[in-house]
Amino acid sequence: MNIEEKGFNQDFQFEAPMAPKRTRLQEFWLLFRQNRLAILGLFIFILFFCCAIMGLFMTSGPDPLFDPAMIRLQEKLRPPLAKPNLYSLRHEEIPCLGFYLMGTDDLGRDVFARMLQGAWVSLTVGFVAVGISVLIGIFMGGVAGYFGQHHIRVDHILMTILLIAGAGLVMANSIRFGAVLLCLTLTYIFYSFFTQNRSREKYVPSWAKVFRKNAVSMDTLIMRIVDIMLCFPSFFLILTVVALLPASIYNIMIVIGLTSWMGTTRFVRAEFLSLREQDFVAAVKTLGAGNFRIIFRHMMPNAIAPVLVSATIGIATAILTEAGLSFLGFGVPPPHATWGNILSDGKNFIFDAPWLTFIPGIAILIVVLSFNLFGEGLRDVLNPKLRERH
Amino acid sequence: MANNNTLISVQDLKVYFRTSHECARAVDGISFEVRKEETVCLVGESGCGKTVSALSILGLIPTPSGEIAGGRILFQDKNLLELDEEDMQKVRGNRIAMVFQEPLTSLNPVFTIEDQIGEAIRIHKNVGAKELRDRCFKLLKDVGIPSPVQRLKDYPHQLSGGQRQRVMIAMALACDPDLIIADEPTTALDVTVQAQILRLLKSFQKTRSMSVLYITHDLGVVANIADRVYVMYSGIITEQGNTAQIFHDARHPYTQGLLASLPSRSKRGKRLYSIPGTVPNPAYKPAGCPFHPRCPHAIPTCAKEYPQMCDFGQGHLARCPVLFEGGDDTNK
Numbered sequence: 001m002n003i004e005e006k007g008f009n010q011d012f013q014f015e016a017p018m019a020p021k022r023t024r025l026q027e028f029w030l031l032f033r034q035n036r037l038a039i040l041g042l043f044i045f046i047l048f049f050c051c052a053i054m055g056l057f058m059t060s061g062p063d064p065l066f067d068p069a070m071i072r073l074q075e076k077l078r079p080p081l082a083k084p085n086l087y088s089l090r091h092e093e094i095p096c097l098g099f100y101l102m103g104t105d106d107l108g109r110d111v112f113a114r115m116l117q118g119a120w121v122s123l124t125v126g127f128v129a130v131g132i133s134v135l136i137g138i139f140m141g142g143v144a145g146y147f148g149q150h151h152i153r154v155d156h157i158l159m160t161i162l163l164i165a166g167a168g169l170v171m172a173n174s175i176r177f178g179a180v181l182l183c184l185t186l187t188y189i190f191y192s193f194f195t196q197n198r199s200r201e202k203y204v205p206s207w208a209k210v211f212r213k214n215a216v217s218m219d220t221l222i223m224r225i226v227d228i229m230l231c232f233p234s235f236f237l238i239l240t241v242v243a244l245l246p247a248s249i250y251n252i253m254i255v256i257g258l259t260s261w262m263g264t265t266r267f268v269r270a271e272f273l274s275l276r277e278q279d280f281v282a283a284v285k286t287l288g289a290g291n292f293r294i295i296f297r298h299m300m301p302n303a304i305a306p307v308l309v310s311a312t313i314g315i316a317t318a319i320l321t322e323a324g325l326s327f328l329g330f331g332v333p334p335p336h337a338t339w340g341n342i343l344s345d346g347k348n349f350i351f352d353a354p355w356l357t358f359i360p361g362i363a364i365l366i367v368v369l370s371f372n373l374f375g376e377g378l379r380d381v382l383n384p385k386l387r388e389r390h
Numbered sequence: 391m392a393n394n395n396t397l398i399s400v401q402d403l404k405v406y407f408r409t410s411h412e413c414a415r416a417v418d419g420i421s422f423e424v425r426k427e428e429t430v431c432l433v434g435e436s437g438c439g440k441t442v443s444a445l446s447i448l449g450l451i452p453t454p455s456g457e458i459a460g461g462r463i464l465f466q467d468k469n470l471l472e473l474d475e476e477d478m479q480k481v482r483g484n485r486i487a488m489v490f491q492e493p494l495t496s497l498n499p500v501f502t503i504e505d506q507i508g509e510a511i512r513i514h515k516n517v518g519a520k521e522l523r524d525r526c527f528k529l530l531k532d533v534g535i536p537s538p539v540q541r542l543k544d545y546p547h548q549l550s551g552g553q554r555q556r557v558m559i560a561m562a563l564a565c566d567p568d569l570i571i572a573d574e575p576t577t578a579l580d581v582t583v584q585a586q587i588l589r590l591l592k593s594f595q596k597t598r599s600m601s602v603l604y605i606t607h608d609l610g611v612v613a614n615i616a617d618r619v620y621v622m623y624s625g626i627i628t629e630q631g632n633t634a635q636i637f638h639d640a641r642h643p644y645t646q647g648l649l650a651s652l653p654s655r656s657k658r659g660k661r662l663y664s665i666p667g668t669v670p671n672p673a674y675k676p677a678g679c680p681f682h683p684r685c686p687h688a689i690p691t692c693a694k695e696y697p698q699m700c701d702f703g704q705g706h707l708a709r710c711p712v713l714f715e716g717g718d719d720t721n722k
Contacts, residue, residue, distance in 0.1 A: 024500075024545070149454055279495040286448055286490075287483035287510040287561065301500040 031381045038377020044370035052123040055116030065096050066113030068337050075100075075108040077353045103355045105345060111359060114337035118360070121338040122367065125253050125322040126315040132257025134311050137264025140222050142295055144265065145272025148219030155192070155211035159185050223269070226262045234259045238321065242330045249332045252325060256318050263310050271303035305382035312375035316368040323364050339364050396464075397601050398447070398486075398569055399423035403461035405439070405446050407672075414672040416442045418625035419461070424569065429595060429602045431612045433648075434622035437669050440605045443622075444571045447603075448486060449478045466568070484514040487562035491574040493554035497546035503530070503557055504542040510564040529560040533590060552583035556590065563594060571603045576611060588615055609652055613637060618705075621645050624670050624680040631706035641700075641708035643685045679709070687712050 032038060058065040074088050080103040084094060095110050102111040162185045169178030238255050245251045275281060276299070284298050325331040326340025334341065339360040346356025405417040417439040424430045432440050445451055447463055449470060463470040470481065487510070490496040497506060507526045511517060517525070523542075530538035533556040546554060555575060562570055572591065576584040592615055595602055606612060612619055612633070619636045621629040621644065629642040640646045647665040657663075667684035670676055676683055682692035689712055699707045700714035708714070 151454075279490055279492050280498040282450070283488070283490055283496040283558070283561070284498070284509065285450055285482070286488040288479045288481070288513050289483075289509070290479055293513070298498055298501075302498070 028381055032377060035377040035380060037373045038380070041370040041373030041375075041377060044366060045374055048119065048367050048370070049123065051116065052119040056120040059113055059117040059120075064113075066110060066116060068109060068113040068117045069335055070109060070113075072104070072108035075104055076106050077349060077356075078104040078108075079353070080111075080355050080359075102359050103353065105342070105353070105356055106349060111342065111356065114342055115339070115359065115363060117337045118339040118342060119363075121249060121332060121336070122319045122322060122364075125249065125256065126319045126371075128253040129256035129260065129318040129322075130311050130314045132254060133261040133314060134264050134307060136257070136261035138268050138300070138307065140226070140261065141265040141268025142272060142300075144219045144222040145269040146276060146291070146295055146299070148217060148222075148269075148273070150218050151214035152216055152218060152221060153211065154213050154215050155188075157215055158211070159189060219269075222265070226265050229259070229262050232259070235321065235324070238325065239328070239330055242325060247330070247333045249336075252322060252331060256321055260314060260317065263314070264307055267306040267310055268303055271306065272299060275299045275302055306379075309375050309379040309382060312371055312378055316371035316375070319364065319371075320368055323360075395425045396423050397426050397428075398463065398465045398603075400443070400447070401462045401464065403443065403446060403463065404459040405442050405451060405456060406459045407456050409455065412673040415625055415675065416456075416672050417446065418675075420620075420622065420625070420627050421461075422620045422627060422630070424601045424603050426568075426601055427595065427599050428617045429592070429604055429615050431616035431619045432603065432605045432622060433607065433609065433612055433619060435607060435669050437672070438622045439625040439672075440607075440622055441573055444488065444573050444603065444605055447571065448482050448488060449473070449475075450482075480514070483510045483562075483567070484565045485567055486569045486571065487565070487567040489555075489558050489562050489570060489572045489575045492578050493551055493558050493575075494578065496558055497554055499546055501545075502542065503544050503546070503549070506546075507557065507560050507564055510561060514565050525564070526560075529564060530557070532563070532594075533557070533560045534586075551579055552586065555579060555583075555587055559587070559590060559594075563598070566598060567600060569601045569603060571605070573605045574607070575604075577606070577608070584611070591615070609637075609648060621648070624675060625672060626680065626709065628681065628710070629708040631702075631704075631708075635702075635704070635706040639702075639706070641702055641706070641713055642681075642710045643687050643713065644681050645708070647684075647686075 059068050070093060072084075072089060072093050075084055078084075078100050080101065081099055082103060083099050086094065095113075097112075100110055100112065102115060105111055105114070162181060166178045166181035166185060169175075169181065172178075237259055238252075241255045242252060245255070281294060281298060284294055289298070322331060322338065323340035323343070326338045327344040329341075329344065331340055332338045342360040343357055343364075346353065346360070350357050399421075400423070401421050402419050403417055403421070404415070404419050407414040407416055420439070420443060422430065422432070432443065434440050442451065442456075446458055447465075447470065451458060458471060461471070465481070465486065470478070473481070497503075504523070504526045507529055508522045511522055511525055526542060527538055530541060535541050535553055535556055541549070541553075546557075549557065555578075558575070570591075575591075576587050579587060588611065591602060591604075594600065602615075604611075604615060616633045618632050619630065620627050621636065621642065623644050629636065629640065629645045631639075636645060637649065640649055644665070647663070650663040651665065653662055665684055670680055670683070676693065678691075678693045678695055679685070679688075679697045682688040685692065687710075692712065697709045697711055699709050700711055701707055702714070
């Protein structure tokens with residue numbers, strides 16, 4: 001092709017040779033693909049995800065395909081792949097596969113159906129609990145990392161105590177006194193909120209200055225709360241809380257979430273401490289961005305990598321915790337199947353019907369392992385410092 | 391001092407950094423002004439308070455430790471120091487923009503060029519996605535980046551240092567500010583790119599009628615672009631004047647020392663001059679003139695009396711009474 005063909009108009013620009021265009025996702029995938037174990041983890045994770053979602057549809061509703069609650073006492077403790085005795089079963093009792101893929105338990109319930117139902121429980125517990133813990137972790141870590149140097153004044157602490165006391169009084173039926181306390185506190189909070197920008201000129205009487213003294217820095221407060229939370233033996237804390245609360249899957253998710261946010265907080269804080277000093281944050285400040293925009297739009301995408309990794313591994317931990325709770329009988333109430341309570345039901349028949357313990361046990365093992373492998377793979381890709389280890 | 395032509399005038403600005411046991415007076419009462427469509431250079435060694443003065447114009451002195459202890463910054467007849475954070479955010483990026491020293495780290499690694507240039511427009515102006523794209527494209531074309539369409543989708547690590555600095559300039563220009571503060575924008579670049587960036591800034595100044603406050607320690611750059619020059623030393627302004635006055639008729643021993651330490655053809659083969667001593671610790675400045683321990687012309691009063699600005703005529707001022715009295719007869 002010669003110059004005449006291309007044309008000599010002024011809009012023409014020579015194209016400089018460029019590196020092949022790859023989005024970040026493509027580059028990420030190229031690196032991730034090299035880690036075979038992580039790919040295996042991802043594959044099992046996707047499989048598990050599909051099973052859980054299909055399981056939800058196939059085991060719920062008025063006329064489920066697999067009914068995990070169908071009791072066939074004459075068919076109890078059948079081994080995996082056993083054919084049902086078609087003569088002794090009514091039509092609707094016959095398993096839809098034509099045989100018991102994973103056997104039956106001591107009440108003749110289809111273990112495969114129960115495993116499907118339990119998969120959904122494990123999945124939701126894992127994701128919701130980690131979702132809660134990541135949200136709390138990002139918030140606390142973000143505040144500690146970005147606003148860490150700000151001080152909490154004596155009046156802030158007093159107001160918090162009064163607010164809690166007021167709310168407590170209202171809840172304890174001493175409504176009138178509690179409401180007065182709450183109103184006073186809220187008035188003070190609004191008052192100090194609106195006058196905070198003009199504090200320089202304002203005259204403050206000397207006795208009131210005691211309330212304006214700095215008590216602790218934000219960073220100290222949050223990180224010490226984290227330390228305190230880490231000191232609790234969290235499994236026993238969960239056990240206690242679950243024993244007090246009504247047994248329900250949502251309570252378990254919330255409790256697991258509320259006791260596992262400390263790691264994320266530390267990660268996010270550490271990332272924010274270093275990001276805050278970066279030039280691009282200063283540059284965005286000079287463009288006129290507010291704190292909210294800087295934190296969530298500019299810093300968070302840079303800090304999200306370790307959070308993602310710890311979340312993946314956190315899902316595995318949450319699944320394990322839920323299984324442990326269900327095994328001990330503190331988890332999801334009995335008619336509903338979870339991997340933990342299938343395991344605990346099965347332990348009474350471990351010599352007669354070992355599949356009752358092996359199947360859920362191995363399922364938990366594989367899922368937790370796959371999440372851990374996937375998480376490790378993610379960490380290797382997202383953290384360039386670890387990349388050359390293989 | 392302030393006439394209609396003044397865009398920003400900093401008056402007696404003091405910025406202190408307090409730690410538990412000492413107080414560093416980073417900027418200790420400086421006054422300068424930038425007129426409309428003018429390039430003003432703030433020159434000085436590292437640690438003399440150039441960057442701190444620039445940051446205090448934008449209200450970005452890191453609080454708790456830093457504190458603006460006094461003075462006024464009048465920008466279009468508003469005192470920026472009295473604005474609250476919300477109003478200040480409307481000034482930043484919109485009326486006053488800043489270009490940073492390190493183009494390598496001043497761009498967010500996770501966003502595309504388009505996202506980052508558009509950020510200022512997104513913050514300050516309410517425009518649709520299509521127009522935003524067009525504006526980004528135009529800005530990128532204006533700052534002279536080849537094949538801007540493809541570059542819009544690039545990430546910062548895919549660009550060279552010079553290109554990144556061009557992107558930074560495009561970001562600063564995005565909202566058509568009245569004043570651009572350039573904090574050593576060419577220090578991290580090599581010399582050929584440096585000249586290009588300077589030319590770029592200069593051309594924008596003409597076409598967009600903005601003022602530039604250029605902060606540098608490089609006298610070569612100053613000679614290239616400045617209309618007027620302020621020389622800073624240890625948090626104060628030691629000499630001010632137009633470029634010709636500073637370069638050909640320096641009246642402060644510090645400025646003279648700086649000029650003498652520039653390599654030039656006539657000094658070929660000789661050892662390069664350097665000012666003896668080091669910059670004083672901003673927490674423990676010498677009494678009197680802060681430059682007197684290093685000054686070849688120092689007399690005993692220098693250590694006692696804080697020097698006043700002496701007028702050498704035609705806007706040329708220097709804070710050195712010794713040379714003012716000595717140089718009197720040569721002036722007449």
